[in-house]
Amino acid sequence: MWELIQANxxxxxxxxxxxxxxxxxxxxxxxxxxxxxxxxxxGVVIAFIIWGILYLIAFxxxxxxxxxxxxxxxxxxxxxxxxxxxxxxxxxxxxxPYMPKIYIIDSAAPNAFATGIKPDNTAxxxxxxxxxxxxxxxxxxxxxxxxxxxxxxxxxxxxVSGIMLGAIVLISEVFIRSLWFGGGGRYRSRSSRDxxxxxxxxxxxAIIFAILGPIAAQLLYFAISRKREYLADASxxxxxxxxxxxxxxxxxISQSTIDMPKANKxxxxxxxxxxxxxxGEKLHxxxxxHPPVSERxxxxxxxxxxxxxxxxxxxxxKVKGKTSKIIPQSALKDVTPLGLRExxxxxxxxxxxxxxxxxxxxxxxxxxxxxxxNCPCGVKIKxxxxxxxxxxxxxxxxxxxxxx
Amino acid sequence: xxxxIILIVLIVVVALFLISMYNSLVKLxxxxxxxxxxxxxxxxxxxxxIPNLIETVKGYMHHERDTLENITKARxxxxxxxxxxxxxxxxxxxxxxxxxxxxxxxxxxxxxxxxNFLSLQEELTSTENKISFSRQNYNDQVxxxxxxxxxxxxxxxxxxxxxxxxxxxxxxxxxxREVPKVSF
Numbered sequence: 001m002w003e004l005i006q007a008n009x010x011x012x013x014x015x016x017x018x019x020x021x022x023x024x025x026x027x028x029x030x031x032x033x034x035x036x037x038x039x040x041x042x043g044v045v046i047a048f049i050i051w052g053i054l055y056l057i058a059f060x061x062x063x064x065x066x067x068x069x070x071x072x073x074x075x076x077x078x079x080x081x082x083x084x085x086x087x088x089x090x091x092x093x094x095x096x097p098y099m100p101k102i103y104i105i106d107s108a109a110p111n112a113f114a115t116g117i118k119p120d121n122t123a124x125x126x127x128x129x130x131x132x133x134x135x136x137x138x139x140x141x142x143x144x145x146x147x148x149x150x151x152x153x154x155x156x157x158x159x160v161s162g163i164m165l166g167a168i169v170l171i172s173e174v175f176i177r178s179l180w181f182g183g184g185g186r187y188r189s190r191s192s193r194d195x196x197x198x199x200x201x202x203x204x205x206a207i208i209f210a211i212l213g214p215i216a217a218q219l220l221y222f223a224i225s226r227k228r229e230y231l232a233d234a235s236x237x238x239x240x241x242x243x244x245x246x247x248x249x250x251x252x253i254s255q256s257t258i259d260m261p262k263a264n265k266x267x268x269x270x271x272x273x274x275x276x277x278x279x280g281e282k283l284h285x286x287x288x289x290h291p292p293v294s295e296r297x298x299x300x301x302x303x304x305x306x307x308x309x310x311x312x313x314x315x316x317x318k319v320k321g322k323t324s325k326i327i328p329q330s331a332l333k334d335v336t337p338l339g340l341r342e343x344x345x346x347x348x349x350x351x352x353x354x355x356x357x358x359x360x361x362x363x364x365x366x367x368x369x370x371x372x373x374n375c376p377c378g379v380k381i382k383x384x385x386x387x388x389x390x391x392x393x394x395x396x397x398x399x400x401x402x403x404x
Numbered sequence: 405x406x407x408x409i410i411l412i413v414l415i416v417v418v419a420l421f422l423i424s425m426y427n428s429l430v431k432l433x434x435x436x437x438x439x440x441x442x443x444x445x446x447x448x449x450x451x452x453x454i455p456n457l458i459e460t461v462k463g464y465m466h467h468e469r470d471t472l473e474n475i476t477k478a479r480x481x482x483x484x485x486x487x488x489x490x491x492x493x494x495x496x497x498x499x500x501x502x503x504x505x506x507x508x509x510x511x512x513x514x515x516x517x518x519x520n521f522l523s524l525q526e527e528l529t530s531t532e533n534k535i536s537f538s539r540q541n542y543n544d545q546v547x548x549x550x551x552x553x554x555x556x557x558x559x560x561x562x563x564x565x566x567x568x569x570x571x572x573x574x575x576x577x578x579x580x581r582e583v584p585k586v587s588f
Contacts (some may be wrong), residue, residue: 081523081527081528082526085526085527085529085530085533086530088530088534089530089533089537090537091533092534092537092541093537093538093540093541095435095439095541095545096539136529163491198533204407217422239537241540301536
């Protein structure tokens with residue numbers, strides 16, 4: 001895992017410098033289009049101020065905003081002991097020194113994400129729908145994938161490059177809109193004919209740049225985002241030694257037809273599977289933050305003998321039919337075969353659809369501070385948090401229960 | 405003059421390189437030690453859970469006195485074990501005893517409806533998992549550390565300051581296979 005983290009760091013730096021260069025160039029050209037004499041520098045400064053503001057927001061409260069926007073609630077171990085245990089298992093397996101905070105999202109759609117820029121302050125959020133549908137092995141696979149994002153520092157990287165992308169898009173948008181209102185034209189009429197011509201050329205370059213810059217930055221961002229998803233899958237296999245867990249979890253997630261209303265374009269990249277994808281819709285490869293789920297599943301199921309990175313790369317090559325490097329070379333050198341384990345088949349599996357829906361409902365109620373009483377007649381009485389009386393009668397058999 | 409400056413710069417760069425290499429070796433060695441102590445934490449956790457488990461199931465499992473006694477015996481042996489070899493053996497026995505217990509639990513549907521038992525069962529399952537995951541992490545760390553101290557150029561520093569290769573934590577094939585498949 002450590003070779004991988006180092007390789008990731010190097011690549012991240014390269015990418016961030018590339019995006020930074022696009023940002024600087026964009027600022028310079030757009031600035032020059034406004035003021036040919038020295039406007040470029042001002043443009044660069046403005047670009048950096050915008051970037052700085054976005055950076056400050058993301059680093060001071062990015063996680064909090066993300067968790068709040070997705071409607072996640074922090075929970076204690078009592079709410080879902082199994083989830084807590086599984087996160088702790090993956091924390092131990094990855095050797096990460098800090099326990100992530102655990103959030104449950106009040107949604108019936110199955111999905112999950114991890115967040116947190118600093119290693120000692122991270123969080124894993126899963127939806128109630130995910131907990132209601134998966135068995136222990138599958139949930140372990142999903143948590144291992146999220147834990148890998150944390151350990152591989154993907155979140156830091158995606159945040160930093162996301163901010164760059166945001167700044168580039170914002171600046172281009174503002175420029176193009178200002179042209180619409182004739183902002184550039186005023187200065188042109190004041191200058192002499194020669195510099196006017198130079199400015200026209202600048203303006204043309206600037207427009208081309210303002211259109212192409214964001215597209216280039218986005219394609220770069222998406223390409224890296226997809227690669228990190230594969231990497232997190234490979235790391236998850238390494239952690240759990242059980243590829244089938246993640247594979248069948250992804251299958252269940254992709255089969256769900258429930259929408260996730262609180263996910264949007266900005267937060268989509270963070271989820272384990274793209275929350276915005278409608279069932280049956282085919283996303284374009286280049287403009288997607290996630291690789292197609294069916295492909296990820298086929299790769300995972302192609303792993304037969306060992307949980308190491310080289311095996312994942314082989315399975316990847318077989319499925320994709322080409323040899324693009326998903327795993328950095330330095331991590332492939334480690335060829336010690338790592339034995340796979342067998343399925344544990346722990347409960348929660350084989351739930352009927354009705355039962356699983358009820359599970360999800362109960363969990364959402366628990367999140368909203370409902371308490372439960374099991375009546376001997378088999379009814380589960382749900383008590384809302386604003387219920388004031390200290391006694392309740394079972395609606396089926398009429399037994400009296402005291403509320404603790 | 406310039407030759408001297410170049411020489412000084414060169415010496416400083418080499419010194420910094422050696423220092424950082426030494427520090428990274430120390431860090432790796434500490435990580436190995438820490439990974440080892442993680443295994444201990446989980447083993448202790450398992451010892452703590454067992455008396456609770458026995459207490460809970462005693463009322464239900466009248467015909468399984470032998471199985472329960474085996475667990476208690478294996479546990480106390482594991483607690484008392486001192487050397488690493490003894491420990492590995494005693495913990496292996498305990499794992500085996502718990503595996504047997506998991507098989508007979510299937511015959512007691514009442515027990516499987518007991519909320520207290522179910523939550524203990526989840527704790528025990530998870531602890532078994534944590535034991536094997538911490539072992540897996542320990543072996544990963546040892547592999548990385550051993551590679552570092554055997555490969556050029558860090559092996560020079562390792563030799564100078566007496567960094568020794570660590571041993572992997574292997575479990576005998578036989579006991580390994582008998583690790584309960586945590587299906588209660």
